[in-house]
Amino acid sequence: MAVQLPLIRLPQRAAVRNPIWAIVVRFAIALAIVLINWLIVVLESGAYTDTHDGHVSVVDALYYTTVTLTTTGYGDVTPVTTSARLINALVVTPMRLVFVVILVGTTLRALTRQSRDEFRLARWRKRMQDHVVVLGYGTKGRNAVRALVLKGTPADEIVVVDTRESAVAAATAAGHSAILGSAVDEDALHQALIERARAVIVALDRDDTAVLATLTVRRFNERAAVIAAAQESQNGELLRQSGASSVVVSSETAGRLLGLASDSPRTVDVVEDLLSFGAGLDLSQRPARPDEVGRDPATLAMPVLAVLRRGTILHYDDASVTPLQNGDELIYAASHL
DSSP, rough: OOOOOOEOOOOOSSSSOHHHHHHHHHHHHHHHHHHHHHHHHHHHHOOOOOEETOOHHHHHHHHHHHHTTOOOOOSSSEOEEEEHHHHHIIIIIHHHHHHHHHHHHHHHHHHHHHHHHHHHEEEEEEEESOOOEEESSSSHHHHHHHHHTTTTTGGGGEEEEESSHHHHHHHHTTOEEESSSTOOHHHHHHHHHGOOOOOOOOOOHHHHHHHHHHHHHHHOSSEEEEEEEEESSGHHHHHHHHOOOOEEEHHHHHHHHHHHHHHHHHHHHHHHHHSSSEEEEEEEEEOOOOTTSSGGGGGGOOOEEEEEETTTEEEOOGGGGGGGTTOOEEEEEEEOO
């Protein structure tokens, strides 16, 4: 039995007319041509002869109309008068041509669109490299994608994988490519070109599915940064063991903010400001510049919160953070006025 591959949806370039509506319109025009031609033959039935009994009934007129318009032409019903033959030459023949053009045009339209879609898909596969794959386009996934776009990631370099048709439609409407399939399905991940991705965001609703998805991602891509969301803190370590580079525990983080808000409610506002992007305070990361190497982070123009050195995070007050070294990454708070 043939296996149905996950469906790839590329971003919509513009509003596309529903192909079913186009077919309905063409069918209506073709039906109108049949009815008009039938009416003409019925009104002129005396000018026609039937080789069977010499009389052309209403049903015979419909039969003659259909075989004429489809260019079948058995010859058992024929126009015998000069006026009927003129009507066939000047009226029915153009109708026949229009009828054939409508049928052929509908087929060519479908084939042309299919070829165009296949060409776009092949070109997409060829150019997609170092992109971001987002597994799950719920609340967490959408906000992760929004943050990526605000930070400068082009919308067409984000590929969403989700099992819901509505989520896939929303992702393509936002300018992203989308795969209609499961995040733990190898075929869906291959369709998303997971082996070429620079980062994978696991934003699923269940921790067990997130663990399985992380393991599956790591089978095909060992270099990508895998950022996973967990509902419960006890599953965070399991996700790290499965190959996640970073884990965000939603319930634990929310609990900490709730506890912080009870004593310092305005502090939570600052934390939310840091987590949002594009206004107020933002958390940012960049490499230390050559003119900053050898200096104390406290002397720099922006407040440095931590330094990432050879995979280890050093807090601003760590004695070993000074002086800055080549290859250090600065994590700092930037202000957007």
